[in-house]
Amino acid sequence: MIPTGYYVALAGVLFALGVIGVLTRRNALVVFMSVELMLNSANLAIVAFANARQDTAGQILVFFTIVVAAAEVAVGLALLVQIFRTKRTTDVDEINLLKG
């Protein structure tokens, strides 16, 4: 048996990597990918805990999460395409209308 902690630690590392990706990269699509990475790391943690507690609810939760994530990616990419088609760039820093 691999201790649950290892899985959770791995999930933590992947999550941190995802966060760094969101904050550091300027290509909008890579940012989006990093977000997916974060989602996945969370899913991993939940499945690890579900396994430790032998609770099926955890796996079902992850199932739903994956489905919703798929839908979200679809809509998100549609939005991204709309925004960046007009601007002819994929740099998130160009979206700065909120600049005060």
Added chain:
Amino acid sequence: MELVLFAITALVAIVGAVAMLLSSNAIHSALFLLLNFCAIAVLYLLLNAPFLFAIQLIIYAGAIIVLFLFAVMLLGAERAEDERDTIAWQRPVALVMGLILAAQVAYVVLTGTPAPAGGQDAAFGAPERIARELFTTYLLPFEVTAMLILAALVGVVVLHIREKRQVS
């Protein structure tokens, strides 16, 4: 034995993630992400979740990565970003914060009390078990999720409708 498998898979996952971050070409990033997803799927298998293993591969590795690739190609986004960073302190602070976060998680994992262990269940993770739960206890979320997908579908279509007047 399991430990070795876990170690290799974990390593692959991390390498994939790091490579995704560091690669300058967006297509390469997507493919590295695919690698990462596959590694995670294997980890699900190790965690007695064969159903999720399959779902992960089908949806994430199969559909989502494809969507990403399509989007990248549609926008022509594979080229690198220019070096100049608009906010100087963004990168360093982000790295530091990320490391701190990872350290915090590690700390909690190592020093925290472990979750209470459930009993040994031979049929845990089996598809029948999941199917039964899904269609009885969690039927409502199931149906709602279906509607959610429908909504997403309609939304995406609406986002791309062009007015008749505009030159398409």
Added chain:
Amino acid sequence: MPSWLIWLIPAFPLLGFLINILFVRNGRAAGLLACAAVALSFVASLAAIAMLAGTPEEARRITSTLWEWISIGQFRVPFGLLFDPLTAVMTLLVTGVGGLIHVYSLGYMREDERPVRYFANLNLFVFAMLMLVMADNMLLLFLGWEGVGLCSFLLIGHYFDRRSVPPGLVPSDAAVKAFVVNRVGDAAFLLAIMAIFSQLGSLSFYANEALGIAGYLEQAAMSGFTQVDLGIFGTIGVATAIGLLLLIGVAGKSAQFPLYTWLTDAMAGPTPVSALIHAATMVTAGVYLIARNHTVFEASPTAAGWVVAVGLITAALGALAAVPQFDIKRVLAYSTISQLGYMVTAVGLGAYVGGMFHLLTHGLFKALLFLAAGAVIHALHDVQDMRRMGGLRERMPQTFRLYAVGALALAGIFPLAGFWSKDEIIAYAWFSVQNPGAAIILMLSAAVTAFYMGRQLALIFAGRPREAGHVEHAHDPEPVMSIPLWILAAGALIGGVMNLPGLHWLSTFLEPTLQEPEVVFDTGRIIGQVILALVTTLLSVGGLYLGWTLYGRRFASRIRVGRDDPLQHYLGDIWRGAEIGWGLDWIYNRLVVRPYREISVFLWDIFDRQGIDQILVEGPARLIGRAGQVLRVGQSGYVRNYALVFLIGVVLVVGYFALLS
């Protein structure tokens, strides 16, 4: 005849005021209405005196209460009038001389821009003055007191839109000064009222049977020895306290030292106003007040002593200050101050009848002098500097004669009215109260008075005109102005008969109210009085002659505008000091006015504008603005930046939970 008829006396002028101020637009109509109102009031006064004659001597008083004005527990004040001999005398003076001045004003104010306002205020003044002298309690008297102060303010400031009026006064400032200086006296007056009520139990002069209110004057007579404890300040007699407080009030209203600074500035008002208010009536209210409250002063020799001191100082300083003045009205203003000093000294010594006698004669000849001066000013088109006059004797013969009558009366030349009244006071001081010091000061002041009147007559009328252009067109005043003058002159000539030694008609008339002991004329006294009379006459004639010849002949050529008076050469600084009214204005300016202004400016600029407005009001506003500017930096507009901030927050929260749980 019913007693409420005495209400008609003040009612007519009040009606005149109301109708004028509310309905009348035409200046001529306003003037005629005002004159009619005062004339009717005069007739009513005569009728009231006739009624008075029908009452027995022990109760020679007509009272009429309209309603109970204030009733709070023990504090009860009626709204009522009384009419006794003292009041009668004052009422006749106010309505009689006032009426003549009203008629004079018809001519003098003909070209004025605001005649309706003038006549309305004049009527209001007469009403207030009548309320003052007819009130049957101190509070109603105070109402009249304040009323005349208000009207004085309104009338001095009649030319409020003029920046300056000869000899360099600002009318609105002069009006405010009059009011403020009066206020000092009024504050003391209020304290006196409070003292009277708290120590003597009532504010009514005499008992009011109808309402069951006791009178306090009788009580005052017996309160001479009652002491009031003032804590760390020791004790003071009741009568003394009341008397001193009343004295301060009198000093304000009757322009005694050291509150006389307002009267000279009050000359900024129209000349008929100066004649009525500042010679004959308002300023004499103080003398009336003391006479009415004579029991208080009889019960307190200390207070009476102070009254005499103040009166003597004023008589002397006023007379001396009148000598160097160049403005025609200023001479008369200081002269009034000095003569008021005579009256106050008289009532302080106990010569109430003497004081009232002088009040009456002074009212007559001072009004005459002021109105005649007005005729001169009017004829020369608002020239008031005597250095620019001269030689008006030929051009304005009537005026010269009238003015001379007034001057001789003021100087106390036998047999004009002033001689009798002044002499009575001096004789009383010398013989009845054995105060030769007071008598001598009064006699010397009389000499100075004669001198400055001689000087004034010479400067205006004698010699040749110093400024040819103006004087050429001067002429005697028209009948509407000269007839009142002749009437007043007649009064000044024969007014002495009111109280000739031996006949003493006025004393007898006033005896029921003032209860002054009869003068015993033994041989010694008669001889003494005749000698005294000769001495004073000598002094007066001497002074008059000196003034007339010095300024009529010897210095005549050296009088020019802009050059100093020739006598200044001999008297130097004393002359200068007298000219500025002994520096009282300067002292008040430094001691009171300037610090007050500084405080006001400080409060306005530093405290209000800078302190409150800038620090308290704009401060927070600017602070918020700055804070906003600072916080604005955080709104970079970049999504990644916002996400980073999220992350920092998440790390902190997770760290908190990780470390603490």
